[in-house]
Amino acid sequence: MPDIALRLNQFTESVIREMTRIANTHNAINLSQGFPDFDPPAELVEAGKKALDNGFHQYAVTWGAPGFRQALAQKQKQWMGLELDPDSNIVVTCGGTEAMMTAMMTACNPGDKVIVFSPFYENYGADTILSGAQPVYVPLYPPEFNFDPDELRKAFEQGVKALVLCNPSNPAGKVFTLEELQYIADLAQEFDAFVITDEVYEHIVYEPYKHIYIAGLPGMFDRTISTSSLSKTYSITGWRLGYVIASEAVINGAKKVHDFLTVGAAAPLQEAAITALNFPKTYYEELLAGYTRRREIFLSCLDMAELKYTTPQGAYYVLVDISDFGFKNDTEFCRWMAKEIGVAAVPGSSFFHEPVTHLVRFHFAKQESTLRAAGERLLKIRKAGSI
Known part of the structure; x- marks a missing residue:
């Protein structure tokens, strides 16, 4: 058969989506792919039902x-x-x-x-x-x-x-x-x-x-x-x-x-x-207030787990430094963490052009209870990850 396009050799499949599949395999809390585990506003869901009922097909x-x-x-x-x-x-x-x-x-x-x-x-x-x-x-x-x-x-x-x-x-x-x-x-x-x-x-x-x-x-x-x-x-x-x-x-x-x-x-x-x-301006104020709370909760979880990170100024991601855990690279660490700790993150190397292998990305677009559960699992990461 003919060869496929050469340009496809210049990049890989999505590492983010791969980590979601790994999270699902190990029943890990998925803090890799950035989607919420909570519902949209009720008014929006209701509007979706009405749109389907009113012939917009x-x-x-x-x-x-x-x-x-x-x-x-x-x-x-x-x-x-x-x-x-x-x-x-x-x-x-x-x-x-x-x-x-x-x-x-x-x-x-x-x-x-x-x-x-x-x-x-x-x-x-x-x-x-x-x-x-x-x-x-x-x-x-x-x-x-x-x-x-x-x-x-x-x-x-x-x-x-x-x-x-x-x-x-x-x-x-x-x-x-x-x-x-x-x-x-x-x-x-x-x-x-x-x-x-x-x-x-x-x-x-x-x-x-x-x-x-x-x-x-x-x-x-x-x-x-x-x-x-x-x-x-x-x-x-x-x-x-x-x-x-x-x-x-x-x-x-x-x-x-x-x-x-x-x-x-x-x-x-x-x-x-x-x-x-x-939606009125108050919606966006409440959205930010909610994510501000989630950021505080998750960063406190990282603090308790003694993980080093850079505090995000916006969005809902945080880069965590894993350089003192002794793993060969960030991909190996993320696969181990999903399996042994039950929390999934994304290897930071997938975001850098430079050879950066000591960072992983977590996201905190989750219910507060989910973030606290992830925090409980991360408490054992230091002991389990000392190699």
């Missing part, structure tokens, strides 16, 4: 049901501070994953270079390669996961077409400051490049940090392709509702890419999600 408009796009434009206007036209500034996608791929394929020609900060969500490298582009990795340095301005400038000087910005960051939990975003914006304008954002954790930013949309900075709307989804904000990762927000010229291209990738997102779920997009 056929294709919606390819780039998004009109009512959904209108509600999304109004919601994002409040947060982004931008006037958004639901017809010319939005494409609705099958989750944030497709939104990122749509953005990448809209912005990049084969052979273009794309800056990716490391550590990075594992999809970005694969998306760049699948779209025919070449990733240029720029490190973020712990504990604050800041970039070196000179290194970033040198990356832009290579003639890049775009930079991928995950803010807040997965897996580092970093929230980029206004000064950092302005520096990125200045370089993007100087070197005529796009900034492709992933802002799925835009509403999960802990005090005193603030989320700033780079698209709202002066001169940046026309060169920013903002992607996000409803998955994390409304606890509906299985609904697969994402979106791209950009200028009309970019969106006209994104509509074509999206149309031939997936045709359209699920019509009844778009209809139902209008309810969530119309």
Whole structure:
């Protein structure tokens, strides 16, 4: 038989999803793949039932049901501070994953270079390669996961077409400051490049940090392709509702890419999600309060287990240092921990371009009782993991 595409040799299957399978095998508490174990808001679930009962069973408009796009434009206007036209500034996608791929394929020609900060969500490298582009990795340095301005400038000087910005960051939990975003914006304008954002954790930013949309900075709307989804904000990762927000010229291209990738997102779920997009500001305050509590609970569990970590500024992940456990690498440690301790995490090496093998990523998007149960299991990790 013929050989499959050579580009597939440049990346592996998802390590995150692999760790979920390992967690299921050992009945471990799954703190690897970032999805909640609690239900979405009751009003949203009820809206989903009504949508199914009211005949929304056929294709919606390819780039998004009109009512959904209108509600999304109004919601994002409040947060982004931008006037958004639901017809010319939005494409609705099958989750944030497709939104990122749509953005990448809209912005990049084969052979273009794309800056990716490391550590990075594992999809970005694969998306760049699948779209025919070449990733240029720029490190973020712990504990604050800041970039070196000179290194970033040198990356832009290579003639890049775009930079991928995950803010807040997965897996580092970093929230980029206004000064950092302005520096990125200045370089993007100087070197005529796009900034492709992933802002799925835009509403999960802990005090005193603030989320700033780079698209709202002066001169940046026309060169920013903002992607996000409803998955994390409304606890509906299985609904697969994402979106791209950009200028009309970019969106006209994104509509074509999206149309031939997936045709359209699920019509009844778009209809139902209008309810969530119309939630009052208090919903987002309560969402953040809930995740702030979960962060406090889980970090206290790590403290009691005497595990070293970097406190996340946003999102719901935490990187933990396992360098003093004596394992060969992070993958070996994660497999051992799922089997022997009953808690699953993701090897940090799957997020780094650099040879980093001493970190693992946990997530805390779980019920408080689940986090405490995980904490109880982690209490025995020091004794069991001394090798």
